[in-house]
Amino acid sequence: MTAYLSPYINWRGQAREAMEFYHSVFGGQLDVMTFADMGGTAMGVAEAEVDWVMHSALTVSDSFVLMGADHPGHVPGEPVPAQVSLAGAAEDEDTLRGWWAGLSDGATIHEELSQAPWGDTFGMLVDRFGTNWLMNISGPAPAE
Template sequence: MAINLNPYINWRGQAREAMEFYQSVLGGELNVMTFADMGGTAAEVAAAEGESDWVMHAALSVSDSVLLMGADHPKHVPGEPQTQQVSISGPAEDGDTLRSWWEGLSDGATVMQPLEQAAWGDSFGMLRDKYGVDWLVNIGGAQAG
């Protein structure tokens, strides 16, 4: 059995910009559906709130095992988007790709822990990107570089 657990991130009016940024960093194919695209009641409510072009659902398919999803949290829906965290990990063999993603995500980010060798032997780093999402990157068994 193959199971994938995919992060789903919520913003307030920044979903398209953020998902396009992630596509520029991670690659892959991005599909975006706005509230207006949905039609019906969802589109009517979004239009009344000035949110027609907000993202109802976006999916960035990077590979068979990497799928990042996201949406805008409408104003009329109770609650607020919270700080969200995405963890990316892989073996040393994928270190170049993971370092490249780290560098891309670092654009405009606050680095909380540089990507460097950790006490447990892997390379590990943490940052909060320019869209308020915390990213943890772990390269298994890799030397810092």
């Protein structure tokens, strides 16, 4: 059996913009379905929210799928800020640094992407959509 664990992020009216931003950073295939696509106001969604994202999926690879949606006003509660961790091997450093650079656009950097005490390269930021990102690039393998 193959199981997948995919981050699912919620916003209030920003899902399309956020997911299009992530698409520009990570590449891949972005699929978006709005509340209007699924019945809109018949589902209890306010007229002003029918074009919001009911579900989106950004498929970057077989092992990296980022999902997101808007949290409409008729649903109880508020969207909770998400934290997503991206980690990879030293041989993927160029890709991971490129993703870091993309996510950094308009972000608040809490810890610059730099050498960490445990030997890896690590950084933390909150992007312009309020999502917390942790990046860890494994250090080189120890010599045998």
